[in-house]
Amino acid sequence: MTDAILLSLKLATLTTCVLLVIGIPLAWWLARSKSLFKDMISALVSMPLVLPPTVLGFYLLISLGPDSPLGQLSTTLLGSPLTFTFTGLVIGSVVFSLPFMVQPLRNTFESIGVRPLEVAATLRSSPLNTFIRVVLPMSRGGLLTGIVMSFVHTLGEFGVVLMIGGNIPGETKVLSIAIYDYVESLEWDKAHLIAAGMVAFSFIIILLLTLLERKSRRGLQR
Amino acid sequence: MNRKPYTFGRFRVSLLLSLLLSLSAPIRGETVNIAVAANFLSTAQQLVQAFSQSNSHNILISSGSSGKLFIQIKHGAPFHLFLSADTDRPKRLIEEGIALDDLKIYATGQLALWSKHYPGIEQGLEALDKNHVTRLAIANPKTAPYGAAAIEVLASREPAYDGVIVQGDNIAQTYQFAASGNVDAAFVALSQIKKLPQGYYWQVPHEIHTPLHQGAVILKAAQDNLTANAFYDFLSSHTAQQIIRQSGYLTF
Numbered sequence: 001m002t003d004a005i006l007l008s009l010k011l012a013t014l015t016t017c018v019l020l021v022i023g024i025p026l027a028w029w030l031a032r033s034k035s036l037f038k039d040m041i042s043a044l045v046s047m048p049l050v051l052p053p054t055v056l057g058f059y060l061l062i063s064l065g066p067d068s069p070l071g072q073l074s075t076t077l078l079g080s081p082l083t084f085t086f087t088g089l090v091i092g093s094v095v096f097s098l099p100f101m102v103q104p105l106r107n108t109f110e111s112i113g114v115r116p117l118e119v120a121a122t123l124r125s126s127p128l129n130t131f132i133r134v135v136l137p138m139s140r141g142g143l144l145t146g147i148v149m150s151f152v153h154t155l156g157e158f159g160v161v162l163m164i165g166g167n168i169p170g171e172t173k174v175l176s177i178a179i180y181d182y183v184e185s186l187e188w189d190k191a192h193l194i195a196a197g198m199v200a201f202s203f204i205i206i207l208l209l210t211l212l213e214r215k216s217r218r219g220l221q222r
Numbered sequence: 223m224n225r226k227p228y229t230f231g232r233f234r235v236s237l238l239l240s241l242l243l244s245l246s247a248p249i250r251g252e253t254v255n256i257a258v259a260a261n262f263l264s265t266a267q268q269l270v271q272a273f274s275q276s277n278s279h280n281i282l283i284s285s286g287s288s289g290k291l292f293i294q295i296k297h298g299a300p301f302h303l304f305l306s307a308d309t310d311r312p313k314r315l316i317e318e319g320i321a322l323d324d325l326k327i328y329a330t331g332q333l334a335l336w337s338k339h340y341p342g343i344e345q346g347l348e349a350l351d352k353n354h355v356t357r358l359a360i361a362n363p364k365t366a367p368y369g370a371a372a373i374e375v376l377a378s379r380e381p382a383y384d385g386v387i388v389q390g391d392n393i394a395q396t397y398q399f400a401a402s403g404n405v406d407a408a409f410v411a412l413s414q415i416k417k418l419p420q421g422y423y424w425q426v427p428h429e430i431h432t433p434l435h436q437g438a439v440i441l442k443a444a445q446d447n448l449t450a451n452a453f454y455d456f457l458s459s460h461t462a463q464q465i466i467r468q469s470g471y472l473t474f
Contacts, residue, residue: 061402061404062402065402065403065404066403066404067403079356080356080357080386081404083404084357084386084388084399084404084405162391166359166388166389166390166399167362167388167389167390167391168386168387168388168389171386181362181364181365183293184287184289184290184293184362184364184365185289185364185365186289186293
């Protein structure tokens, strides 16, 4: 059981880190760009919100499998396709939780507006410097929301993992699968333990987020 | 002004229709919902087809792992019959008063080790090494009897299998893993692969694992459902047993 909990935490942490790297530039581009493709990319990013996880799982099974270019590359490099591996789960989770990172970030970036950027530019700040020293600190709230939401959402992932995970202890047997297994094999005491733990954890996280948001709003008003 | 009698009229029509439908239900034969273990799905479909030739009725099949179906039934899922992949779960339903006190062994499953591309698999356990079978799929041994049997078979191998063991949620997903090429070989039910044009398999001898007796029970909800009872009896008929044998099971 601790295995499953640790694995889920590891998966959520890694996924969140990858999403930060991908999500920040993507959200910035979506907030600032005037490109024709903007709406299309934006729609694509939001797709995992409305797609059934099994649809994602199905396509991942095919696109990471042994007959796909990705699978063949991975077979050459690692000796096996990416399905049923921890790496495969990370890829799946990144796709699955992408909107949870990008949306809050994009909203914050948009709410900053151009004025602070112009002011920074007149003070001879380079764009990158402006982004790191002005934009990111001003987007604290959105960043935090994005990080927490991606993390929690990944913790709860089930459909995708069921289809591409293969229930390997220590590799792909995450929390949600462990609960499912305990329920099916009638070990309800263990299922209760994890499930209740998740309920409590989720509640605390959401409560903390609300409190932090209120605090940061007061901070901005000052 | 004249809307009211109109709606009233429509209401009357619908009332009449529902009356007619409820009257015609027993004439058309009752609906029967059967919960079938994943390994027996295609065979069950054939059985229903054979049964339909002599009876008019409406039989709906739901399939999944025996563990999942068992839990659904325990929690009041509206099934009339349960064709499990084991005998433990039907027995428990009888003990808990959810099923009628009559357990029928309708088939005995045969385990097979199947590979899509590796002919060596026909040599059996000796062929199971990391070089040829990097990843091997079995059904979840906790919930699927075929998975538990696969674990027994693997335990009898000296030295132990050294590759990665992947678990399918049930025997159907386990087969899908191997058929899609995501794993090199899988322990599946003989019935799943017997008629396949491609692939190689080794039929696991009975002696090295607990026999896979599959039990069926009638659920309390179906006590008065004639069609459900008729289908349950049909399971042990000569016709049905022949279909079951041809599908790759043993019968008594």
